[in-house]
Amino acid sequence: MDAALIAALRNVLGEAGLVGSGSRLVPYESDGLAMLRHTPEMVLLPRTTAEAAHSMRLLAEAGVPVVGRGAGTGLSGGATPVEGGVVISLARMRDVLEVDPAGRLARVQAGVVNADLTRAAAPHGLFYAPDPSSQMACTIGGNVAENSGGPHCFMHGSTTRHILGLVIVCADGEVLDLSEPQPDPSGYDLIGSFVGSEGTLGLVTEVTVKLTRVPPVTETLLAVFPGLDGACDSVSDMIAARLEPSALEILDRLTIQAVEASVFAAGYPKTAEAVLLVELEGSALEVDVTSKDVLAILEQRGAIELRKARDPLERRKLWAGRKGAFGAMGRIAPDLYVADAVVPRTKLRRMVARTAEICRERNLRLATVFHAGDGNLHPNICYDRRDLDEVKRVLEAGRMILQECIAAGGSLTGEHGVGLEKLEGMDMLFKQADLATMCRMRDAWDPERRMNPGKLLPVRACREVRTNPLPGVEARDAAAGAES
Amino acid sequence: MSTGKEFAPPDATPPQADPIAHARDLVDYAASLDCIHCGLCISSCPTYRISGRESASPRGRIHLMRAAAESRVEADADFAEEMDYCLVCRNCESVCPAGVQFGRMMELTRDGLESRRQRKLSARLARWLGFRIVLPSRLALRLVGTLTRLMQVTGLARMFAPALGAAGRALQSLPALPPARERALLPARNRGLRNTGDSDARPALFMLEGCAQPELFGHVNRSTVDALCAAGHDVHVARAVCCGALHAHNGELDQARQLARIYVQEWVRSCAAEGAELIPITNASGCGAHLREYGELLAGDAQCGADAARFSALVRDWSELLSPRIADGSLKLTAPTNVSGPVAWDDPCHLCHGQGVREDPRVLLKAIPGLEQVELHDSESCCGSAGIYSLLRPADGAAILAPKLETLANSGARTLVTSNPGCQMQWLAGIRSKGMDVRVVHLAELVQPTQRT
Numbered sequence: 001m002d003a004a005l006i007a008a009l010r011n012v013l014g015e016a017g018l019v020g021s022g023s024r025l026v027p028y029e030s031d032g033l034a035m036l037r038h039t040p041e042m043v044l045l046p047r048t049t050a051e052a053a054h055s056m057r058l059l060a061e062a063g064v065p066v067v068g069r070g071a072g073t074g075l076s077g078g079a080t081p082v083e084g085g086v087v088i089s090l091a092r093m094r095d096v097l098e099v100d101p102a103g104r105l106a107r108v109q110a111g112v113v114n115a116d117l118t119r120a121a122a123p124h125g126l127f128y129a130p131d132p133s134s135q136m137a138c139t140i141g142g143n144v145a146e147n148s149g150g151p152h153c154f155m156h157g158s159t160t161r162h163i164l165g166l167v168i169v170c171a172d173g174e175v176l177d178l179s180e181p182q183p184d185p186s187g188y189d190l191i192g193s194f195v196g197s198e199g200t201l202g203l204v205t206e207v208t209v210k211l212t213r214v215p216p217v218t219e220t221l222l223a224v225f226p227g228l229d230g231a232c233d234s235v236s237d238m239i240a241a242r243l244e245p246s247a248l249e250i251l252d253r254l255t256i257q258a259v260e261a262s263v264f265a266a267g268y269p270k271t272a273e274a275v276l277l278v279e280l281e282g283s284a285l286e287v288d289v290t291s292k293d294v295l296a297i298l299e300q301r302g303a304i305e306l307r308k309a310r311d312p313l314e315r316r317k318l319w320a321g322r323k324g325a326f327g328a329m330g331r332i333a334p335d336l337y338v339a340d341a342v343v344p345r346t347k348l349r350r351m352v353a354r355t356a357e358i359c360r361e362r363n364l365r366l367a368t369v370f371h372a373g374d375g376n377l378h379p380n381i382c383y384d385r386r387d388l389d390e391v392k393r394v395l396e397a398g399r400m401i402l403q404e405c406i407a408a409g410g411s412l413t414g415e416h417g418v419g420l421e422k423l424e425g426m427d428m429l430f431k432q433a434d435l436a437t438m439c440r441m442r443d444a445w446d447p448e449r450r451m452n453p454g455k456l457l458p459v460r461a462c463r464e465v466r467t468n469p470l471p472g473v474e475a476r477d478a479a480a481g482a483e484s
Numbered sequence: 485m486s487t488g489k490e491f492a493p494p495d496a497t498p499p500q501a502d503p504i505a506h507a508r509d510l511v512d513y514a515a516s517l518d519c520i521h522c523g524l525c526i527s528s529c530p531t532y533r534i535s536g537r538e539s540a541s542p543r544g545r546i547h548l549m550r551a552a553a554e555s556r557v558e559a560d561a562d563f564a565e566e567m568d569y570c571l572v573c574r575n576c577e578s579v580c581p582a583g584v585q586f587g588r589m590m591e592l593t594r595d596g597l598e599s600r601r602q603r604k605l606s607a608r609l610a611r612w613l614g615f616r617i618v619l620p621s622r623l624a625l626r627l628v629g630t631l632t633r634l635m636q637v638t639g640l641a642r643m644f645a646p647a648l649g650a651a652g653r654a655l656q657s658l659p660a661l662p663p664a665r666e667r668a669l670l671p672a673r674n675r676g677l678r679n680t681g682d683s684d685a686r687p688a689l690f691m692l693e694g695c696a697q698p699e700l701f702g703h704v705n706r707s708t709v710d711a712l713c714a715a716g717h718d719v720h721v722a723r724a725v726c727c728g729a730l731h732a733h734n735g736e737l738d739q740a741r742q743l744a745r746i747y748v749q750e751w752v753r754s755c756a757a758e759g760a761e762l763i764p765i766t767n768a769s770g771c772g773a774h775l776r777e778y779g780e781l782l783a784g785d786a787q788c789g790a791d792a793a794r795f796s797a798l799v800r801d802w803s804e805l806l807s808p809r810i811a812d813g814s815l816k817l818t819a820p821t822n823v824s825g826p827v828a829w830d831d832p833c834h835l836c837h838g839q840g841v842r843e844d845p846r847v848l849l850k851a852i853p854g855l856e857q858v859e860l861h862d863s864e865s866c867c868g869s870a871g872i873y874s875l876l877r878p879a880d881g882a883a884i885l886a887p888k889l890e891t892l893a894n895s896g897a898r899t900l901v902t903s904n905p906g907c908q909m910q911w912l913a914g915i916r917s918k919g920m921d922v923r924v925v926h927l928a929e930l931v932q933p934t935q936r937t
Contacts, residue, residue, distance in 0.1 A: 019537060023557040024566065027544030034521045045536045072538060073523040091536030111536075113527050119861075136579065137527045262581045330520035330582025384517075 001041045001086075005062050009044060012054045017092070019043040028087055031072045031079040032134075032326075034335055035385050035394075036420050040067070040081035045092045049167055049175060049205040052088060056203065057173030059086060065450045066171070068199040070111060070142030073134040075326075075338045076419030078146060078198050082453055088203055090141045096120045097206070105164055107179065107208045110141025117209070126211035129156035132415070133323040140207050147196030149415030151322065154373035155246035155281065156212060158415060160195040165208030168194065168201075171446040179208050193441070198417050199452035201445040215281035218246075219291055220315045223276040223298045224269050224305035228252055228368070231276040232349035234301040235372040238278075239345045243293055247279040248373030249322055255367040255380070258328040259321045266321025267314075269305065276303075276372070277318060325369045326380065333365065333382030337394045340422075341401050343410035345375040351408060355379045358400045362393040376414030403428060418456045426458050504553040510596030511589075516550040518584045519543065525576035525586075530866045530884045531569050539566045542576035542586055549593055564597050569880065571873055572733050573833035573866035574773075587773075587838070588780065591732050598735030610651075615736050619695050619726040620743060622669075629699035633661040654875045659700060659912045667702045669693065674709050674719040686716040689805070690751055690762035694771055695726040697905045704905070704926040708767040708802050711932040715806055715815055720762055724750050727766075729774035730871050732781065744778045745785070748792045764795060767802045767928055769904040770871055773838025775799045801835060803903070803927060807844035810851040817852045817934040823925065825856035828897035830888075830911070831863045832904040833870075845903065848931050858895045862888055867902075869910030885914045893920060903927045 001020075010018050019025055020042055029037040041064075046052040059066055065085035072079050081087050090111030098107040101124035108117055114135040117128045131150035132138055138148070144166065149158040156162075165179035178191055185191070194201055225231045231250045238245065251259070256268045256275060268275050278294055280287045298306060309315040329336045343351045352368060355377065359366035365382040381397060383390045402412060402425045412418060412425040426435060438457055442449070504513050525542040526532050532541035539548060545566060551557040567590065574587045603611070618624045632655065635641035645652035661667070670693060676686060689712060693705050709719050728743030755762050766772040779793035809815035829849055835841045849857060867885050868874055874881030892900060892915075900911055900922055911924045 016535065019539070022562040023548060023551070023560060024537065024539040024562050026551050026557050027538040027541070027547040029547075030521065032521055032523060043537075071523055071526055089536060089538075091532070091538070094533075116527075134522065134524060137523050137525070259581070262583055263578060264581055324524065324581035327520055327522035327524050327581030330518045330522070330584065334517040334520070336520050 001064075002062060005058060005064070006042070008058050009042075009055055012051055012058070013044060013046060017045045017047065017051070019045070028069070028072070028081060028089075031069075031077060032075045032338070033077045033080070033419070033421055035337070035383075035391055036077045036080050038081045038083065040085060040087040042086040044086060044088045046088065046205075047092045049169065052093075052203060052205050053169045053173050053175045055088065056169050056171070060172045060448075060450070063448070063450070065453050066203070067452050068141070068145065068203045070139030070145075071113070071134070071137045073138045074142060074146055074419065075340065075416045076146075076413070076421040078417050078419040078452070078455060079142070080420055085453070090139055090205070093141075093205060094139075099124065099211075101126060101211075104211045104213075105208055106211055107165070107206065108140055110144070110204045110207055111139050114138050114140060114143060121211050122214075124211075125214050127214055128209055129153070129162055129212045130159045133326060135323070140209065141204050144195050144204050144207055145197065145199045146415070146417040149371065149374070149376070151247040151249050151277075151319070151371055152279070153415070154248060154371065155244060160192065162210045162212075163191055163195050163207060164210055166191055166194060166204050167206035169203045169205055171202060171448065171451050176202070179206060196417070198419060198456045200442055200456050202451060217282060217284045217287045218315065219280045219287050220309040220318055221278040221280075221291070221294065221298070222268070222307040222309070222318060223278065223303040224272045224307075225274040225276065225301075225303055228274045228352050229349055230302040231274040232352055232372065234276060234297050234303070236346055236348060237297045237301065238294060239373070241293065241297065243290055243297075245278050245290070245294065245373065246281040247277065248371070249277040250368070250370050250372045251275050251277075251322065251325065252368040254332065254365070255325050255329070255369045258331050258367065259325055261331055262324055262328040264317075264320045264324035264328065266317045268321060272305075277322060322369070329367060329380055329382065332367070334384045334386075335382070337381040337383060337398060338416070339377070339379045339381065339398050339401050340413050340416035341377045341379065341405040341410065342412070342414040343375050343377070343405050343408045345373070347408050347410075348372060348375060348377075351377060351404065351410075354404050355401055358397050358404070362397050364390070364393055364397055371414065374414060375410065399424065420455060423455075423458045426456075503555070506555070507553040507559075507596070509599065510559060510593055511549045511553040512592050513550070513553045515585055515589050516546050516553065518582050519546045519550075520582055521547070522581065524581060525579055528575045528579045528865075530571060530573065530575070530868070531880075534883055535569075537566075540569055542580075542584075545570060546584065546586070546589065549589065559597065559600060564601070567593055567597060569877075571833075571866050571868070571870040571884070573870060574837040575833060575865060578837045578864070588777070591737060594733065594735040595737040611736075615731055615734070615739055619730060622725050625695055625699055625725065629661060629667060630664065632658060633663070636660055650875075653878055657875065657878065657909065657913050659909055661699065662702060667699055669698060670705055670709055670721045672721050672723070674713050674721065676713045676715070676717045676719070678716060686718075688718040688720065688758060688760055688762050690720050690722060690754060690764045691802075692722050692724065692727055692747070692764070692766045692768075692771055692775070694766070694768050694905070695730075697768055700905055701908060701926065704767060704928055707926070707928040707932040711928055711935060712765075712802060712805065714932070714935045715809060717805065720754055720758070722747065722750055722754075727771045727774055729770050732774060733871050737781075741781055741785070744781050744792065745788050748778060748782070748788050748795050751795055752791050761798065763805075764799045765802050765805065766799075767903060767926065769801070769832035769835035769838065770906060772799060772801050773834035776839060801839060801841050801844065801903075803844040803848055804841060806931070807847040810847050815851075816936045817848070817931065818936050819854040820852055820930065820934050822933055823855070823923070823930055824898045826858045826895070826897050827855060827899040827901050827930070828858050828860050828892065828895050829863060829927075830860055830867065830900060830902045830907065832902055832907050833864075833866050835903060836864050845901075845927050848927065849901065852931070852934050858897050860888070860891050860895055860897075862891050867907050867910045867914075869904070869906035871906055874906070874910050874913075881910065882914070882917075885910060889914050889918055889920070892922065893918070897922060899923045899925060899930075901925055901927050901930055
């Protein structure tokens with residue numbers, strides 16, 4: 001990296017705002033998808049939109065690719081650094097700028113941690129609804145980039161439904177202020193198109209979010225099943241009966257064992273083959289009526305034990321267990337591939353069985369946990385990144401699962417984004433013309449394609465000429481090579 | 485070593501041949517594999533919250549350790565600096581779903597770094613004096629205590645501190661030392677009060693006075709023993725001086741093992757003399773967390789290993805002995821006379837994260853009638869004391885305390901309650917620097933006078 005550029009950036013950001021070289025860069029080499037790695041040239045840590053914009057201008061002049069990063073908890077490689085690129089981290093932009101209980105909104109810097117936002121809103125009887133499992137660490141900016149979901153997005157909708165305004169630093173360093181909340185914006189809905197763009201359009205530095213009222217009554221049910229089928233069928237039945245729980249989550253046996261061995265032990269029965277967590281929100285009457293219907297379905301589908309959280313503490317524990325599931329798998333394997341597959345909710349049961357088959361055929365250990373209400377499966381495949389053959393088999397299984405989902409009328413990603421992980425899937429799901437159209441939109445924002453290049457849209461679609469392979473491509477190529 | 489892979493299938497592919505022989509003394513490689521890189525820990529980390537650098541977060545530090553073992557990074561100055569910057573507060577352990585034993589990993593890494601470091605002669609001398617001569621010796625501690633008191637009383641401390649560099653800063657950050665009579669050691673045996681109605685005797689206890697506590701806050705030890713005796717326990721006071729926690733946290737594992745052996749052996753002898761298994765207790769959280777790890781620390785020790793494991797399993801914080809007595813009604817507390825409310829409890833890291841003790845101190849405080857209390861929302865985050873961290877890195881220690889001072893100011897508390905001498909000193913220094921009117925007390929100082937016997 002050019003010394004003059006580094007000096008100029010240091011001038012803008014100060015000594016503590018720039019990690020220029022050495023071992024400190026290594027922890028940035030991956031996000032939650034640890035199999036794909038690339039060490040960045042530099043990490044920038046701006047504190048304000050102005051600092052971010054100034055840095056971006058300097059980087060634009062030098063033609064350097066930029067990867068935005070929140071907490072690096074994403075699971076599709078969205079925040080994995082790219083060849084010759086720098087990382088702009090939002091970790092020092094964590095101020096809650098304003099909580100407006102009357103307007104039911106909050107304005108925050110993009111590095112604010114999801115759970116901290118809810119904590120700031122709590123005194124007003126409000127909360128920020130999207131609750132990704134990593135919410136105690138992940139940032140609002142990262143949530144915007146990935147259009148993150150979470151268990152309760154079944155009822156409340158994913159991130160895009162909660163974003164009222166954004167301040168965006170564009171690729172050339174221009175600051176685009178879309179932070180004035182407008183219920184019905186005139187012209188194109190730029191915010192809508194930006195949310196979920198995975199850092200390929202610009203860097204978000206400030207976010208205005210909608211806050212949701214804490215429901216008067218919340219009830220959490222835990223149903224224990226002798227197998228995954230009963231749990232899946234219960235969910236399909238509830239959807240068919242038009243019941244509206246706020247969250248429907250299924251955990252399988254291996255996941256339960258991992259969670260129960262952890263600090264997040266929630267009291268799930270360790271011998272259960274599957275548990276289904278059902279949460280109901282609303283007025284006392286609503287919850288009471290729905291609860292009866294839900295219980296009837298659970299019993300009919302063979303639940304062997306039904307439990308109601310007695311108090312908020314028990315409810316919190318039940319959820320903390322679910323949310324710690326990914327990390328808890330560290331007890332079982334050094335690495336975990338968290339797939340993110342979506343199928344129509346009537347096909348849950350078949351897809352779950354098929355996923356298990358795919359992993360069994362490849363001698364891979366599978367733990368399944370999923371947002372059943374959304375038809376969003378997270379087959380968690382155990383591996384060890386040091387075992388290249390295993391990595392190859394994991395990637396193959398991931399691809400097979402995606403193919404099956406698409407064939408079943410589902411989609412590529414429920415909430416983790418495409419990132420690097422599912423680039424090939426984009427080719428499976430979309431025609432070349434569709435991808436080219438997406439590329440044109442991307443070019444409108446970032447004509448030089450310097451923002452998070454090589455993510456979300458397959459390289460071919462953008463006709464990008466690359467001499468250097470993308471991070472992780474070696475592993476995939478090795479997989480393809482071994483197959484053919 | 486990690487034992488975390490309890491569900492590993494028998495047919496799992498074995499990892500490739502061990503490539504990390506060069507880093508055995510630097511990185512607990514097996515433990516580093518327990519980290520699955522989920523990142524849930526990072527915002528619990530005080531140094532990450534301040535710096536924003538992932539290399540200064542638990543996940544980042546583990547990543548660096550693993551990379552060093554895999555020869556992907558050098559254990560160079562940057563690496564060492566990120567490890568030194570860590571407080572070892574172990575907040576990350578409380579939120580880690582994979583159960584990564586971060587504190588233990590860091591102890592090994594600090595020890596490995598220390599043996600690789602080229603320190604200046606003066607620094608080596610200072611470390612040797614501090615860790616080998618002063619901390620393990622009551623006589624030396626006495627001497628330092630008396631000299632310090634002399635300098636404080638005569639005003640020499642203030643006069644010379646600027647000329648003494650780091651030592652001067654340390655000298656200035658110390659609270660006013662009490663007169664010698666208040667620093668007197670406790671009697672070796674303290675008999676518990678027996679009520680005529682008591683059918684079974686309370687278990688006898690084995691208490692550590694600690695290295696710094698008698699010099700800095702001798703009355704805290706006295707209050708603790710009085711409180712436990714009043715509750716019916718016989719309290720034996722150990723002659724061993726330092727438990728070795730400071731050594732273990734600062735790259736002196738061998739010396740830490742040596743001190744652990746001394747302490748465990750004394751406990752074994754005392755138990756034999758009493759004909760009963762004495763329960764080891766402390767009132768200093770940092771020591772308590774470390775005592776609970778003697779078992780692992782001395783795991784390879786043919787002579788002491790088994791005793792150390794037994795010892796560790798029995799260790800309790802003093803509050804754990806009293807709180808059940810509140811619940812069963814056999815201990816009643818009266819209104820306090822020596823504190824002004826509201827009071828706020830600040831969890832010492834090595835009590836909540838290191839020992840998992842969160843409720844017992846709160847139970848005791850709640851049982852004091854008429855005592856107004858406020859909760860600090862960040863009570864489980866580190867105050868920046870972290871053993872001798874605040875002496876070694878005063879600017880970082882102060883930066884970590886700053887947001888907590890703000891919380892304290894906003895809470896309206898007039899008394900801050902904690903239970904570790906380091907935390908007590910750090911809070912005193914911080915409160916003094918802000919000119920706030922808040923008293924800092926140890927939980928025992930508050931509880932003991934309210935005990936109705």
